[in-house]
Amino acid sequence: MVIDDLNHFLKSFFQAHHCSILRDDNGILSVQLTEEMDKALMNRPFYWHYMKKMGHPGEPMRLTLITNPEMRNEQGEWIHFGSPRLQQIIHYLQEQEKYTKLFQQVNPTMNTPLYPWLVTNLKISYKGKYKRDELFSIGLNLINGTMKSDMMETLEKVPLQTTISDFCYTLSPLVKLKSGYLRIESVLDSYIENQEHKWAEDSLRELQSEAELLRHFYIEDTEDKQMEKEIQEITERYQPRITYQVINGGLFYLTSDIA
Template sequence: MAIKDLHHFLASYFSAHHCDILHNQGGMLTVQLTEEMDRALMNRPFYWHYIKKMGYPGDPKQLTLITDPEKRDGKHEWIHFGSPRLHQILNHLKDNEKYTKLFERIDTNQKTALFPWLITNMKISYQGKQKMDEIISIGLHLVNGSMKVNMMEELQNKSMQMSISDYCYTITPIIKLPSGFKRIENVLEDYVQNQPHDWAESSLKTMEEEINLLRHFYKGENEGTEMEKEIKEIKERYSPYIHFEVINGGIFYLTENTA
């Protein structure tokens, strides 16, 4: 599920930034970057400085990402949770577009209601002996309270814009944002509780072994402040915990058939 979620997340990310999707199947995604996205992701500041100084339009690159580890071929870039490229994309979102308000584009000559959804992309980090990340996209209907996961997949089939279309009007939310975020948080907590926790057990076991080894090392010596300091460092390194982080999100006004 994580690979599928990551793949759809990336496709939606590039589509939202007006990049043409040239290939999108089999765990491989090829996009034609815009100038803006080339500048943000491809680390070519001298190229763009030179091109603009010469008065040329520039040639943004194509980028091919592989999300399925079984499809790695050595020619294209494998992107996965924890990879530098994914961190770069997440940082770009956090720095530039953490919160937004968008409207579904509707071509109509009749009055059409748009319903408010609170949509968030959340990163769940499992921290212990090893670190694991997972991205989950959740949408909450702020009128009837229904909830959808993999909401970015839903949005891929819709055209979104910054302003509301002619003849459309918005429905006032019934669920307030603090309550909405709390509902999403509760769903994530239930999800995490139902996941295997062998990673945490392994971290605790390693932590205990490291502390016992340290105590054995200090046995017969002055077991004072220095040993306690090292035990504290071991606990900080291996104590398992789970952290939720909002990557980005916002209020999306969508047609009724989304519910």
């Protein structure tokens, strides 16, 4: 269920935004950016302002991302879960493409139903002594309750469009959106409950150790307020917590054989 293939996630992102894939080999992904993606990711506002002022089309950059640790010495940008570049891409998805509604493109000769799927891409963040993120893509059939992991990989193979095809009609959801999302959350809850949480135990030990060490430095009662303030800061830093964050999602109307 977890998207541990970061290279695949990135490739899907750039293909969805009409960027040409120049290289996809052993954890090295090179893409030719579009103007939109260059403006979104490469931080060149003055260049594009100048090109527009001069009446020139401008040249989007090429971007090479490396997800394979063994290839970090190759020419390109090392990207990993938690890296600024990945957070930038996730932020772009959150701001620009939070919600969508798409239909499977089909060419039927008779009336064909399309089933509503709630598709949600989420990030689970583990915060404590160390920080770690995981990405999930989950689809829920709102008619029969079927749930599918790695949903974006499935959708890659499906032609989608913003309008419904001729001779097609949509089925009304039997599962409400809020209820569907709660089902997806419950799957994530179960996933987390079934994990070992040594990272959380390590974080709590570090929190206790740091707090005890701090108390040895504060002997005078008059310093209690400062001590409590610093203990609170340590608690904020080391207290283990897990959060969910929706990156984006939407309603996808698909044929019955999609899953």
